[in-house]
Amino acid sequence: MPSSVAVVTGAAGDIGRAIAKRLAQSHDVVALVDIDETALESSLNALGDTGRYAAIACDVTDVVSVAAMAGQVAALGTARTLVNNAGAARAVSLHDTTAEIWRQDSALNLEAAFLTFRALEDALKASQGSVINIASVNGMAVFGHPAYSAAKAGLIHFTKLIAVEYGKFGIRANAVAPGTVRTQAWEARAAANPQVFEEAKRWYALRRIATAEDVANAVFFLSSDQAAAITGVCLPVDCGLTAGQAELARTFSQSEHY
Ligand SMILES: NC(=O)c1ccc[n+]([C@@H]2O[C@H](COP(=O)([O-])OP(=O)(O)OC[C@H]3O[C@@H](n4cnc5c(N)ncnc54)[C@H](O)[C@@H]3O)[C@@H](O)[C@H]2O)c1
Numbered sequence: 001m002p003s004s005v006a007v008v009t010g011a012a013g014d015i016g017r018a019i020a021k022r023l024a025q026s027h028d029v030v031a032l033v034d035i036d037e038t039a040l041e042s043s044l045n046a047l048g049d050t051g052r053y054a055a056i057a058c059d060v061t062d063v064v065s066v067a068a069m070a071g072q073v074a075a076l077g078t079a080r081t082l083v084n085n086a087g088a089a090r091a092v093s094l095h096d097t098t099a100e101i102w103r104q105d106s107a108l109n110l111e112a113a114f115l116t117f118r119a120l121e122d123a124l125k126a127s128q129g130s131v132i133n134i135a136s137v138n139g140m141a142v143f144g145h146p147a148y149s150a151a152k153a154g155l156i157h158f159t160k161l162i163a164v165e166y167g168k169f170g171i172r173a174n175a176v177a178p179g180t181v182r183t184q185a186w187e188a189r190a191a192a193n194p195q196v197f198e199e200a201k202r203w204y205a206l207r208r209i210a211t212a213e214d215v216a217n218a219v220f221f222l223s224s225d226q227a228a229a230i231t232g233v234c235l236p237v238d239c240g241l242t243a244g245q246a247e248l249a250r251t252f253s254q255s256e257h258y
Pocket of ligand 1: 009011012013015016033058059061089134135136137177178179180182186
């Protein structure tokens, strides 16, 4: 039987690396896909077990690069899980968003998932595999970073498009929507305001923010047979952020129990 492969894009980043580590428990090989070759090397070193991981340099916004990546994945085995995790946000407000930023954020946070899916769909059909798109709470409500958020909302819809059209092939597709996770993507904001994570906690029902491992656990579950009947959903991993706001509930109800 060919090796089962998990493909994780943006795997040189903190969430991607945590997902790769978790999926190595249920796949023969995990393909770490990233545009940043130096960071990929560090990720590979941090993960340790070199026999289990393969690094593939790829710009997921480029169709030629994605086709080459799919060829490298096929040489490793059959893709059973595709995790579209590469993503980044640029402008913080609509006022600051240029046409170029809008296009770049759409290309990376939405179109790239379409490109990788089409490139790997035959393998996913053969393995009756699944796709997990890493969206964001920003795709569910407004928390800033408009172009990124609109793309993440599109990514949640794209997840449903795969689920409905490809379900007949046994392919499942689900999204995971993390709330704040402290990663290198937050470095500049944490440098500008070292209290940013402490200040954010009050908005989360659990009074904490999620970790990369929390996100990886959700991906692991959705990729597994335990989730065999789950497709087309978006699972928030957000410590209750999108469930509701305790402070507002206290104001409305005038109850100290919130
Ligand atoms: N950190 C958070 O608070 C948070 C919250 C919600 C959702 N997310 C989502 O989780 C995912 C991972 O975020 P993170 O915080 O680990 O980010 P990160 O910046 O640590 O990692 C992102 C990785 O994507 C790679 N990448 C960027 N452009 C690429 C391209 N064109 N081709 C291939 N790889 C590319 C980067 O090199 C980097 O290694 C993203 O989709 C992000 O939107 C993060």
